[in-house]
Amino acid sequence: MTRTEINAAARHERRLLWRGNRGLYALLEAARHTGPIVRVPRLGWVVTDPVLARRVLNDHAHFTMAGEGGVGHLWTQLFGDEMAQFFGGARHAEIRTRARDLFTEDSARALVARSQGPHHEALAARLAAGVTADVADAARVLAGRLVADLLGLPADRPDAAYRDVFAAGERLAGLAMGTAASTVLAPGTLARARAIVTELTTGVDEGYRTAGPDTLLGRCREMDLGLPLTRGLATLLVIAGTETGASGTVRTAALLHDTGQQRALLADPGLMANAVREGLRVSTPAPVIGRHVAGDTTVDGRTLRAGDRILLLTYLATNGAGPFDITREYVPETRQLWFGGGRHLCLGAAVARTQVARMLETLLAAGRPYRVVSRRASSRVLVPAYAELRVQIPR
Numbered sequence: 001m002t003r004t005e006i007n008a009a010a011r012h013e014r015r016l017l018w019r020g021n022r023g024l025y026a027l028l029e030a031a032r033h034t035g036p037i038v039r040v041p042r043l044g045w046v047v048t049d050p051v052l053a054r055r056v057l058n059d060h061a062h063f064t065m066a067g068e069g070g071v072g073h074l075w076t077q078l079f080g081d082e083m084a085q086f087f088g089g090a091r092h093a094e095i096r097t098r099a100r101d102l103f104t105e106d107s108a109r110a111l112v113a114r115s116q117g118p119h120h121e122a123l124a125a126r127l128a129a130g131v132t133a134d135v136a137d138a139a140r141v142l143a144g145r146l147v148a149d150l151l152g153l154p155a156d157r158p159d160a161a162y163r164d165v166f167a168a169g170e171r172l173a174g175l176a177m178g179t180a181a182s183t184v185l186a187p188g189t190l191a192r193a194r195a196i197v198t199e200l201t202t203g204v205d206e207g208y209r210t211a212g213p214d215t216l217l218g219r220c221r222e223m224d225l226g227l228p229l230t231r232g233l234a235t236l237l238v239i240a241g242t243e244t245g246a247s248g249t250v251r252t253a254a255l256l257h258d259t260g261q262q263r264a265l266l267a268d269p270g271l272m273a274n275a276v277r278e279g280l281r282v283s284t285p286a287p288v289i290g291r292h293v294a295g296d297t298t299v300d301g302r303t304l305r306a307g308d309r310i311l312l313l314t315y316l317a318t319n320g321a322g323p324f325d326i327t328r329e330y331v332p333e334t335r336q337l338w339f340g341g342g343r344h345l346c347l348g349a350a351v352a353r354t355q356v357a358r359m360l361e362t363l364l365a366a367g368r369p370y371r372v373v374s375r376r377a378s379s380r381v382l383v384p385a386y387a388e389l390r391v392q393i394p395r
């Protein structure tokens with residue numbers, strides 16, 4: 001990997017952030033040179049240090065997802081107080097415990113194989129035949145198929161149906177774009193959000209009644225969660241599992257190409273887990289995590305007051321370790337901060353890692369490096385992503 005390749009990869013990533021979300025880009029640029037924790041007018045506290053960020057995520061007594069500044073606040077406005085129980089209360093621990101076996105490494109492999117396997121095989125065959133394929137579009141369809149499986153929706157629809165699932169999730173997430181300074185949603189925004197939720201959860205009522213006990217909806221019924229909370233959780237899965245997963249998958253494919261490290265991975269497939277970890281670390285598809293300060297506390301000598309907001313800039317915290325390098329060892333300070341930390345640590349982490357690995361395996365299945373023919377960044381999105389990444393395997 002040459003210095004030119006490293007710089008090119010970093011340039012593409014910066015462009016993605018800039019095109020996707022100017023506010024986020026400006027915040028990340030400004031915070032690059034500040035201390036580990038600073039107070040920013042209108043935004044609140046901003047943390048850039050990985051160890052401090054994890055400390056905040058683990059301190060549930062002083063920092064919460066519910067309340068102004070936390071993503072739980074947005075969900076509670078949409079789904080009512082029952083959703084607040086998920087983000088803040090004992091119900092959360094119960095649901096996580098009861099759903100754990102659905103999200104293990106083995107379950108993740110089975111889920112990805114079931115919902116995406118035939119598509120990966122078809123994509124590998126097209127690439128091997130010299131056809132140019134859009135990895136970004138494929139990742140959106142695959143993410144839509146994956147959450148459709150989790151929600152008990154039919155698996156036999158044409159790709160367009162799953163593109164729609166993805167697009168609905170993207171529109172819903174997009175409504176959170178203006179919430180950097182306040183997580184209170186305007187009535188018009190709430191109405192638009194409710195309409196999208198209705199569209200996304202059409203299959204949930206039926207699934208809640210009839211789905212088997214080994215499905216997410218079946219588990220919700222066994223726990224007697226009720227339909228409103230089940231609809232809320234189903235929507236949470238769509239939002240949490242689509243944009244981030246697709247963004248991380250496609251950006252990892254681009255980083256592998258741009259840094260010239262596909263050759264190393266082809267030579268040693270044992271580096272796959274590292275490649276996936278590095279791709280997710282460098283892209284950090286959830287670049288900011290917000291929390292509400294629930295009680296007075298100190299962080300790194302600074303006094304935070306109850307009612308303050310705090311933004312953890314995970315993108316900077318994880319990228320401090322250096323550029324994408326598939327031979328990099330596990331970074332203990334960073335751990336898996338791109339998946340958050342503490343009790344809200346990403347439930348779909350194994351699913352996400354499996355998805356990325358599966359896509360890289362597909363792109364490299366012909367045993368030869370792929371070439372990015374053209375690319376386009378998404379504009380005005382919550383999660384910076386490629387709208388298009390067309391690749392080809394030269395003969």
Ligand code: HEM
Nearest residue numbers: 240241244245248285286338339340344346347348351352
């Ligand atoms: C690369 C892909 C992904 C990334 C970077 C990611 C990142 C995150 C992060 C940072 C959080 C914590 C948010 C917070 O603390 O405020 C989170 C939570 C969550 N994620 Fe993921 N995620 C990814 C993929 C997925 C997938 C594929 C699924 C489901 C299939 C999923 C399901 C969830 C759920 C349900 C939560 C909420 C957990 C809780 O509150 O207990 N995620 N994710």
